[in-house]
Amino acid sequence: xxxxxxxxxxxxxxEGNPLTVKCTYSVSGNPYLFWYVQYPNRxxxxxxxxxxxxxxxxxxxxxxxxxxKSQTSFHLxxxxxxxxxxxxxxxxxxxxxxxxxxxxxxxxxRLLVSP
Amino acid sequence: xxxxxxxxxxxxxxxxxxxxxxxxQDMDHENMFWYRQDPGLGLRLIYFSYDVKMKEKGDIPEGYxxxxxxxxRFSLILESAxxxxxxxxxxxxxxxxxxxxQYFGPGTRLTVT
Numbered sequence: 001x002x003x004x005x006x007x008x009x010x011x012x013x014x015e016g017n018p019l020t021v022k023c024t025y026s027v028s029g030n031p032y033l034f035w036y037v038q039y040p041n042r043x044x045x046x047x048x049x050x051x052x053x054x055x056x057x058x059x060x061x062x063x064x065x066x067x068x069k070s071q072t073s074f075h076l077x078x079x080x081x082x083x084x085x086x087x088x089x090x091x092x093x094x095x096x097x098x099x100x101x102x103x104x105x106x107x108x109x110r111l112l113v114s115p
Numbered sequence: 116x117x118x119x120x121x122x123x124x125x126x127x128x129x130x131x132x133x134x135x136x137x138x139x140q141d142m143d144h145e146n147m148f149w150y151r152q153d154p155g156l157g158l159r160l161i162y163f164s165y166d167v168k169m170k171e172k173g174d175i176p177e178g179y180x181x182x183x184x185x186x187x188r189f190s191l192i193l194e195s196a197x198x199x200x201x202x203x204x205x206x207x208x209x210x211x212x213x214x215x216x217q218y219f220g221p222g223t224r225l226t227v228t
Contacts, residue, residue, distance in 0.1 A: 107155055
């Protein structure tokens with residue numbers, strides 16, 4: 001079955017430092033991978049996706065993600081964290097079941113950026 | 116911009132009550148989804164709909180039903196609410212079945228007492 005794992009419940013980083021939020025995946029075939037962010041009291045917002053092509057994918061708000069096939073990882077990164085980046089981040093993979101497409105989400109990682 | 120709205124941000128219901136959660140999207144999207152979000156479990160798909168009057172069960176459909184009478188509106192129904200259905204409920208939509216991006220509403224935090 002298609003799945004993603006986010007091994008860290010929370011990541012703490014100081015403002016201005018680089019940040020990484022980890023995600024590993026398990027899929028058969030080529031993976032379609034996504035990152036979403038949830039700010040407090042808000043719904044999820046799409047950040048970026050990997051479908052094919054360059055392993056480094058750029059997305060919204062200065063975030064990027066690196067696809068690594070050999071390590072089955074899709075880590076989210078940002079060179080310089082902002083306090084406003086504090087939020088809940090979800091990795092997701094597209095899966096097929098019963099002839100339909102769906103997104104399978106990880107358990108989420110809370111990012112806390114301190115001033 | 117795509118807008119997905121949900122009828123209530125917060126809802127408190129009693130055990131055994133019938134509960135309706137409403138979701139409306141304004142971008143003529145074909146697909147609509149209902150998820151529940153619980154700490155440590157992430158998002159889990161309850162039901163989705165790929166067309167008017169069409170629905171498919173997701174991963175955790177037990178205790179829920181859905182209705183899609185119009186393209187823009189997708190309702191989640193708890194026939195007899197139970198305390199284990201206390202959760203955050205998120206609605207989402209996407210343009211096509213093969214669309215890569217889903218657009219989410221702000222969520223409804225439901226408490227069943």
